[in-house]
């Protein structure tokens with residue numbers, strides 16, 4: 001079956017009680033049992049909820065995974081996956097991951113004895129050097145935020161598997177519509193459903209998809225033990241979101257390419273970061289690994305002053321954090337999403353004070369271009 005058919009039908013069986021075509025919001029904390037030890041498979045709503053179960057079936061199918069788990073946020077999904085690693089074990093973390101992921105490692109997990117090192121996962125030679133005898137996991141994000149560095153998932157998976165480590169990919173930027181990491185050998189996929197999967201900037205959530213049965217059992221156990229579950233209402237919203245994932249991603253991609261090309265030709269812009277541009281250093285890899293480039297575009301204006309002028313003069317694009325919604329959002333990584341990254345490290349990654357990031361929405365692209373054009377002049 002094709003992607004859109006799966007998106008619309010997987011997990012979305014008509015409700016057995018009423019025939020409701022949309023999976024109902026089962027807003028309940030508990031379930032009546034028929035007798036001692038006799039129930040319908042639902043005992044308590046932290047453990048099981050039919051709305052959440054429908055979403056878990058749905059996104060697992062989109063990622064081509066056997067198992068899926070929905071969490072209260074992207075960060076709680078990532079935290080659950082990192083609980084597969086215990087004190088004294090080592091993780092290699094991409095050096096340009098989402099700031100919250102870096103913070104979780106450096107300021108929470110480090111206190112529990114989990115060791116980690118940063119590595120540029122797009123450079124396989126330097127990745128190989130980062131392995132230690134106790135390395136159990138490689139955590140990658142591709143393309144990275146905000147400078148769009150692409151990591152070769154198949155190459156990283158080969159390297160990690162030869163050394164007995166799992167590979168985790170944060171697939172938030174591409175969504176399963178443009179990139180299915182498991183097909184490239186990745187073991188575990190994580191998402192912030194807050195972004196493209198929900199797509200309407202009205203829910204915070206996270207997801208874990210994987211094939212390994214023992215790891216899946218452990219993730220399910222952690223989900224129930226810790227309880228950072230996605231609520232029935234949010235599960236309903238994301239389930240509604242994924243039905244239109246294909247058409248939305250096509251529109252983000254179409255608009256993203258137009259905006260990237262417009263910026264690349266603009267005399268006031270020094271550099272554009274978008275894997276869909278032929279000038280992107282990993283354009284060929286992106287073409288091979290992804291089926292589209294999406295709507296995330298970053299560009300260098302040359303100075304904080306220039307960036308400020310753009311950010312404060314846009315009228316249609318909304319100044320704000322987050323991404324992946326239908327509306328265009330514009331942000332300043334150095335002071336917003338990446339403020340917790342030390343200035344020296346930001347500079348090394350290319351996250352300068354003049355860098356601006358756009359999550360290109362699905363408005364009419366002429367209007368987005370007109371807005372950027374007036375803000376740039």
Ligand SMILES: *Cc1c(COP(=O)(O)O)cnc(C)c1O
Pocket residue numbers: 073074075076098100101141145170172173191192193194195204205206
């Ligand atoms: C937003 C984001 C997260 C964190 O997700 P939340 O839903 O905000 O907890 C993780 N990874 C990436 C790539 C993100 O963009």
